Amino acid sequence: MKNQPAVIQLALLGLLLMLAAPAAAETLVLDDLEQYEFAGTLMGRGEFFKAVLEYERLLHFFPGSPLADEATFGIGLAYDGAGEHAAAGDVYRGFLLEYPDSELLPEIRLALGRSLALRYRYQDARRELETLAGEEPPTTASGRAAILHGLTYLPVDDFAAAGESFSWAAERFTDEPAGELAEVLADLAGRRDEVDTLSPIFNGFLSALVPGLGQIIAGRTADGFIALFTNALWIGGTVWAVSEDEIPTAVVTGLFGLSFYVGNVYNAGEAAAELNRRRIAALTAEIVTEVRAWERENGTGVTLAPEVVEP
Numbered sequence: 001m002k003n004q005p006a007v008i009q010l011a012l013l014g015l016l017l018m019l020a021a022p023a024a025a026e027t028l029v030l031d032d033l034e035q036y037e038f039a040g041t042l043m044g045r046g047e048f049f050k051a052v053l054e055y056e057r058l059l060h061f062f063p064g065s066p067l068a069d070e071a072t073f074g075i076g077l078a079y080d081g082a083g084e085h086a087a088a089g090d091v092y093r094g095f096l097l098e099y100p101d102s103e104l105l106p107e108i109r110l111a112l113g114r115s116l117a118l119r120y121r122y123q124d125a126r127r128e129l130e131t132l133a134g135e136e137p138p139t140t141a142s143g144r145a146a147i148l149h150g151l152t153y154l155p156v157d158d159f160a161a162a163g164e165s166f167s168w169a170a171e172r173f174t175d176e177p178a179g180e181l182a183e184v185l186a187d188l189a190g191r192r193d194e195v196d197t198l199s200p201i202f203n204g205f206l207s208a209l210v211p212g213l214g215q216i217i218a219g220r221t222a223d224g225f226i227a228l229f230t231n232a233l234w235i236g237g238t239v240w241a242v243s244e245d246e247i248p249t250a251v252v253t254g255l256f257g258l259s260f261y262v263g264n265v266y267n268a269g270e271a272a273a274e275l276n277r278r279r280i281a282a283l284t285a286e287i288v289t290e291v292r293a294w295e296r297e298n299g300t301g302v303t304l305a306p307e308v309v310e311p
Helices: 004-028 032-045 047-061 067-080 085-098 106-120 122-133 140-152 159-172 177-194 200-209 215-216 220-241 247-297
Strands: none
Touching: 004 085, 032 067, 032 159, 047 067, 067 085, 067 106, 106 122, 106 140, 122 140, 122 177, 140 159, 140 177, 140 247, 177 247, 200 215, 200 247, 215 220, 215 247, 220 247
16 A cells, blocks of 8 residues: 555545536636627727737637627727728628628728728728718718718818818718718818918028028028028138138038038928928817717717827
């Protein structure tokens, strides 16, 4: 009986394993709703790639689940959230083929249009959104599709087209939340002509006459005085070299001075263009803020103005 302690230990170990088996089995039981909610939690944390894995796990273990279409939609949204808009678009297109009778189809088409816009494929996005917005009878996503259609014109500074799109949406969806938002956005887009802008060419011309003047007008006061001082220094050096018959020195300082002078003119034009971009961006931000406030109030699904994430 020398091995009696070992036998007892093995028996105890076997008993422990038998007791632990039901608990282990319980941890392996999967529930599609819990899996879906867990993936949604990851989405809320911004852990998009982990969310993709959990949604795919649901589809793998529960292919016939009533949540399968929502999980597939979640995969697309997770890819969009991670900045992988091409992958998201593939998921949305696959959804249209795999779940042709799903109630989520309007949201999927809206998400597809948004994904195309986030890839800068504005023409393709507008075609998709225009079809959805003009559908008869209107779907649950038609009003938002019309709004998003107008938003796609803002990145290319076509506020006139955006205003037309918003106005059309306001008329089509009168007395609906989307129509009320469209009316507000149309008014904001119409303010584009009120934005004060500078002509880059004229601003460069001013700095050609007086180095640094264009920069100062564009709000770059420090750059303007630096340009004025630097050009005055090179011009003065060139004049002094000529007066002293130091021709080689005059040639060198003149060439350097010319390069600084040309750079000063170019910089003045760029300063004007940058000022214009900032002022237009401020108006765009005002429109986007209005959209996000409307979404918070109305609790819509696919956000029309997401925070852009670079892949």
